[in-house]
Amino acid sequence: xxxxxxxxxxxxSPAEKEGFLKEATxxxxxMGWEIETNTDSKIxxxxxxxxxxxxxxxxxxxxxxxxxxxxTQFAGADNHIYxxxxxxxxxxxxxxxxxxxxxxxxxTRNPEILQDHFDRIAxxxxxxxxxxxxxRGPLRMENRRIVDLVS
Numbered sequence: 405x406x407x408x409x410x411x412x413x414x415x416x417s418p419a420e421k422e423g424f425l426k427e428a429t430x431x432x433x434x435m436g437w438e439i440e441t442n443t444d445s446k447i448x449x450x451x452x453x454x455x456x457x458x459x460x461x462x463x464x465x466x467x468x469x470x471x472x473x474x475x476t477q478f479a480g481a482d483n484h485i486y487x488x489x490x491x492x493x494x495x496x497x498x499x500x501x502x503x504x505x506x507x508x509x510x511x512t513r514n515p516e517i518l519q520d521h522f523d524r525i526a527x528x529x530x531x532x533x534x535x536x537x538x539x540r541g542p543l544r545m546e547n548r549r550i551v552d553l554v555s
Contacts (some may be wrong), residue, residue, distance in 0.1 A: 406426050406476070406477025406478065406525055406529075406542075406550070407473045407475070407476055407477045407507045407521050407522055407525055408458075408473050408474065408476065408477070408483065408506050408519075409473060409474050409476065409484070409487060409488065409491070409503065409505050409506070409507070409510070410472075410473040410503070410504040410505075410506075411455075411470070411471070411472060411473065411474075411501065411503050411504075412470065412471035412472075412502050413470055413471075413495075413498040413499075413500050413501035413502060414468050414469045414470075414497060414498060414500050415464065415468035415469075415498055415499070416497060416499045417468070417497075418464070418466075418467055418468025419468075421447050421451055421464050422447065423467055424494075424497050424548065425447070425449050425462065426470075427446065427447065427494075427497075428494050429449055430464060430465070430494050430519070431490060431493060431494070431528075432449075432451045432490065435453070435486060435490065437451045437452060437453050437460075438452035438479065439451055439452075439453065440452070442461075442463055445463050446534055446551050447463070448462050448463030448470075449461075449462050449463075450453070450462075450463075451490075452548075453474075453479065453483050453486060453490075454479040454480075454482075454483045454500060456478040456479040456480070457474065457475070457476055457478070457479035457483055457487075458473075458474045458475040458476070458548060458549055458550055459474065459548045459549075460474045460487060460490070461474075461493055464466060474487060475508070475549070475550055477522065477525055477526075477542075477550075477552070478542050478550060480522070481507070481515060481518050481519050481522050482524075484507055484509060484518060485509060485515065485518070488503075488509050488510050490507065491503060491510075492509050501515060506521065507521040507522070508547065509523065529541075529552055529553060532553055536555055539553045539554065539555050540553065541554055542552035542555050
């Protein structure tokens, strides 16, 4: 439910995934993000832009394609903007990069529109809490994804 950035794309040069990941990791380090190298079957890296943000994952398949999302609702508009800036900076490495930004910042670069989305979702969540006082949230799952509310 919270404001989320969905992203998918394919690297221009899938054979250079590791070089790209080093560059992306350097950029993320400059932004002060927590960085984890993935050890599963996919080549990739996970960034934690903020303690209140879902992970931004760049896990590539054998074709150099990636598809994921990052919920920023509880990390605030500033962190959302930093993630969009990061995606903008790495976009030149992709032959195709599709961004679906529920906060509309990718499309508009308008922080007021983005903040309006954050405020509206926060109001909806607060209404849901009032309707169900036993509801808890946000809750972080083991996979670091965030559930808005649980009854």
